[in-house]
Amino acid sequence: xxxxxxxxxxxxxxxxxxxxxxxxxxxxxxxxxxxxxxxxxxxxxxxxxxxxxxxxxxxxxxxxxxxxxxxxxxxxxxxxxxxxxxxxxxxxxxxxxxxxxxxxxxxxxxxxxxxxxxxxxxxxxxxxxxxxxxxxxxxxxxxxxxxxxxxxxxxxxxxxxxxxxxxxxxxxxxxxxxxxxxxxxxxxxxxxxxxxxxxxxxxxxxxxxxxxxxxxxxxxxxxxxxxxxxxxxxxxxxx
Amino acid sequence: xxxxxxxxxxxxxxxxxxxxxxxxxxxxxxxxxxxxxxxxxxxxxxxxxxxxxxxxxxxxxxxxxxxxxxxxxxxxxxxxxxxxxxxxxxxxxxxxxxxxxxxxxxxxxxxxxxxxxxxxxxxxxxxxxxxxxxxxxxxxxxxxxxxxxxxxxxxxxxxxxxxxxxxxxxxxxxxxxxxxxxxxxxxxxxxxxxxxxxxxxxxxxxxxxxxxxxxxxxxxxxxxxxxxxxxxxxxxxxxxxxxxxxxxxxxxxxxxxxxxxxxxxxxxxxxxxxxxxxxxxxxxxxxxxxxxxxxxxxxxxxxxxxxxxxxxxxxxxxxxxxxxxxxxxxxxxxxxxxxxxxxxxxxxxxxxxxxxxxxxxxxxxxxxxxxxxxxxxxxxxxxxxxxxxxxxxxxxxxxxxxxxx
Ligand SMILES: Nc1ncnc2c1ncn2[C@@H]1O[C@H](COP(=O)(O)OP(=O)(O)OP(=O)(O)O)[C@@H](O)[C@H]1O
Ligand SMILES: [Mg+2]
Numbered sequence: 001x002x003x004x005x006x007x008x009x010x011x012x013x014x015x016x017x018x019x020x021x022x023x024x025x026x027x028x029x030x031x032x033x034x035x036x037x038x039x040x041x042x043x044x045x046x047x048x049x050x051x052x053x054x055x056x057x058x059x060x061x062x063x064x065x066x067x068x069x070x071x072x073x074x075x076x077x078x079x080x081x082x083x084x085x086x087x088x089x090x091x092x093x094x095x096x097x098x099x100x101x102x103x104x105x106x107x108x109x110x111x112x113x114x115x116x117x118x119x120x121x122x123x124x125x126x127x128x129x130x131x132x133x134x135x136x137x138x139x140x141x142x143x144x145x146x147x148x149x150x151x152x153x154x155x156x157x158x159x160x161x162x163x164x165x166x167x168x169x170x171x172x173x174x175x176x177x178x179x180x181x182x183x184x185x186x187x188x189x190x191x192x193x194x195x196x197x198x199x200x201x202x203x204x205x206x207x208x209x210x211x212x213x214x215x216x217x218x219x220x221x222x223x224x225x226x227x228x229x230x231x232x233x234x235x236x237x238x239x
Numbered sequence: 240x241x242x243x244x245x246x247x248x249x250x251x252x253x254x255x256x257x258x259x260x261x262x263x264x265x266x267x268x269x270x271x272x273x274x275x276x277x278x279x280x281x282x283x284x285x286x287x288x289x290x291x292x293x294x295x296x297x298x299x300x301x302x303x304x305x306x307x308x309x310x311x312x313x314x315x316x317x318x319x320x321x322x323x324x325x326x327x328x329x330x331x332x333x334x335x336x337x338x339x340x341x342x343x344x345x346x347x348x349x350x351x352x353x354x355x356x357x358x359x360x361x362x363x364x365x366x367x368x369x370x371x372x373x374x375x376x377x378x379x380x381x382x383x384x385x386x387x388x389x390x391x392x393x394x395x396x397x398x399x400x401x402x403x404x405x406x407x408x409x410x411x412x413x414x415x416x417x418x419x420x421x422x423x424x425x426x427x428x429x430x431x432x433x434x435x436x437x438x439x440x441x442x443x444x445x446x447x448x449x450x451x452x453x454x455x456x457x458x459x460x461x462x463x464x465x466x467x468x469x470x471x472x473x474x475x476x477x478x479x480x481x482x483x484x485x486x487x488x489x490x491x492x493x494x495x496x497x498x499x500x501x502x503x504x505x506x507x508x509x510x511x512x513x514x515x516x517x518x519x520x521x522x523x524x525x526x527x528x529x530x531x532x533x534x535x536x537x538x539x540x541x542x543x544x545x546x547x548x549x550x551x552x553x554x555x556x557x558x559x560x561x562x563x564x565x566x567x568x569x570x571x572x573x574x575x576x577x578x579x580x581x582x583x584x585x586x587x588x589x590x591x592x593x594x595x596x597x598x599x600x601x602x603x604x605x606x607x608x609x610x611x612x613x614x615x616x617x618x619x620x621x622x623x624x625x626x627x628x629x630x631x632x633x634x635x636x637x638x639x640x641x642x643x644x
Binding site: 056082087096099113 | 241245248252533537539540543544545638639
C-alpha cells in the first residue's frame with residue numbers, strides 16, 4: 001500500500017457567510033496517494049481553485065481537517081504554514097511564477113536557497129532539473145526572454161527543486177497555446193512516471209484531462225465523480 | 240548573502256525609479272545641509288557683528304546701570320576685580336569703559352553724542368575698533384584726543400585734526416568741558432553708532448568727566464559663544480551682588496529677537512523640506528509595493544519567510560537611502576564651503592532690515608562639521624523610518640489576497 005500524502009476530511013469553505021453564502025467547497029473528502037497524477041475538473045466556479053488553495057495551505061477551511069503526510073495543516077499557525085509549504089509542497093501557478101530579476105537557473109534555485117541548501121548540492125540539483133525540463137541552454141536567461149511554456153517549465157523545475165511531497169498546479173496550461181500545453185503535460189507525466197512525483201492540477205482543457213490517470217470532477221463545491229483510471233474511458237462530453 | 244544580491248538586482252528592476260529616489264535623497268541631503276549651515280552661519284555671523292561693533296559678549300556694570308545709564312551709576316576701576324574677571328573660565332579679554340552723553344560742538348554746529356572712554360589697545364582686542372578707522376590715526380593710551388564716528392563728524396562738518404568742543408555733566412554734578420583734537424575718523428555700519436559716538440582714552444575721559452578712577456562698564460569677550468550663559472553666571476559669582484552682569488542678548492534684546500525669528504524661519508524651511516522628502520520617498524515606496532504585490536504574495540506562497548522578505552526590503556531601502564545620503568554629503572560639503580567664502584547676499588527689504596542694525600545683509604554658511612553628519616543622518620533616519628511601510632505591508636500580507644488580480 002502506498003503512502004497517503006493528502007487526506008482531506010469533511011472540508012468546507014464558505015464565502016460571504018453573513019450575506020449570500022457561497023459554498024465554494026462543500027464537505028469534501030479526498031485522499032491522494034503518493035505517485036498519483038490527478039486532474040481536478042469542473043465548470044467555472046465549481047471550487048477547484050478554492051480546494052487547491054486549502055490543500056496547499058494558502059487558505060484555511062471553515063470546517064474539516066487536512067492531513068499532509070500525517071500533519072494536520074489546519075492546525076498550523078500562519079508562520080508555521082509558510083515553513084511547511086517550503087518543505088512539503090511545490091506550487092505552479094497559472095502565470096507570473098518567476099522572479100523577473102533572476103535568471104531561470106536562479107529562479108529554480110530559489111527554493112533551495114530558502115532551505116539553506118549548500119551551493120554544490122544546489123548546482124547539482126538545478127542542472128539535473130534543467131536537463132529534465134530540457135532547458136539547460138536557457139539557464140542563464142531571464143524569464144522575460146522565455147516563452148510562456150518555457151516559463152511554466154521553469155516553474156515546474158522550481159516546484160520540484162526541494163523534492164516536495166506533491167505539486168499543486170492551478171490551471172498550469174491556461175495561458176499556453178496547445179503545443180506548449182501538451183509539451184508541459186509531457187514533462188509532468190514523465191516526472192510522474194520516472195520519479196513518482198505526485199501531481200494534483202486543475203484544468204479545463206479536455207486534452208489535458210485525457211492525460212490524467214485520475215480525474216476528480218467538482219460541481220458546486222462537491223465531488224460529482226472520481227475515477228481512478230481514465231485511459232480507456234471515452235472523452236468527456238463537451239459541447 | 241544571496242539576499243543582498245537579490246536586493247541589488249531588485250534595485251535595477253526599475254532603474255528610473257531607483258534613480259529618482261536616490262536623486263530625491265541626494266538633493267534632500269544637500270538642501271537640508273545648506274539650510275542648516277545657513278541657519279547656523281547667519282547666527283554666527285550676526286553674533287560676531289553685534290559683538291564686534293560695540294557691546295562685547297558680556298558687560299559688567301554697577302547694579303542698576305542698565306536701567307539708568309548715568310555717570311553716578313559708575314564704579315571705581317580696580318585691578319583685582321578686572322583680573323578676577325579675566326581669569327574666569329571662557330573669558331578671553333576684558334576692557335574698561337567710561338561712557339556718558341555730552342554735547343559736541345564745532346564752530347557753528349552742536350550735536351549730542353556718546354563719549355566713550357576706552358583703553359585703546361584692550362578695546363581693539365574685543366571690538367576691533369582699529370579696523371573701523373577710515374581717516375587719521377588710532378588712539379594711544381596717553382593721548383588727549385578723540386576718534387569720531389564718521390556720521391557725527393559729517394553732521395558737525397569736522398575732519399581729522401579739527402578740534403571738537405565737548406560740554407556735558409560730569410560725575411556728581413560737576414560740569415564737564417573740554418577741547419579735543421580729532422585724531423581719527425571711524426566708520427560703523429550701525430547708523431546709531433555712526434551718527435553719535437566718539438572715543439577718547441580712558442584717563443582723558445575720566446579727567447573730562449571729573450570721574451577719577453571711575454568706569455561704567457567692563458566689556459568682555461569669550462572664547463566660545465556656546466558657553467555664554469554659564470560664563471555670565473561664573474562672572475556674576477566673581478564680582479558679587481554690587482554688580483550686574485549682562486550678556487549681549489540682554490543688552491540688545493531686539494537683535495536677539497531678530498536672530499531668533501530668522502532661525503525659526505529657517506526651521507520652517509527645513510520642516511517643509513523634510514516633509515517633501517517624506518512624500519517623495521513614500522510615493523516611490525507606494526508604487527514599488529503595488530508593482531511587486533503579486534510577486535511578494537507568490538514568494539510567501541512558495542515558502543519564503545516574512546522575516547526574509549523584510550530583510551530583503553530593508554537592504555533595498557538602506558542601499559538606496561545610503562547611496563543618496565553619501566552622494567549628497569560628497570556634493571554638499573564643497574557647496575557649503577563655497578557659500579562660506581562666497582556668501583549669499585540679500586537685497587531689498589531684508590537688506591534694509593539688516594542695515595538698520597548695522598549689518599551687511601550677507602549670509603555665510605557655517606562650516607561646522609556636525610552639520611554634514613547631522614543632516615545626512617536625519618535624512619537617513621527619515622528614509623529608514625519610511626521603509627517601515629513595506630515592512631508593515633509585508634507583515635499584513637496574505638498570499639492569496641496579494642495574488643488576486
Ligand atoms: N475570495 C472570494 N470571495 C467570495 N467568493 C469567492 C472567493 N473566491 C471564490 N469565490 C467563489 O467561490 C466559488 C468557487 O470559486 P473557485 O475560484 O474555487 O472556482 P474555480 O472552480 O476555480 O473556477 P474557475 O474554473 O473559473 O477557475 C465561486 O462561486 C466563486 O465566485
Ligand atoms: Mg480557478
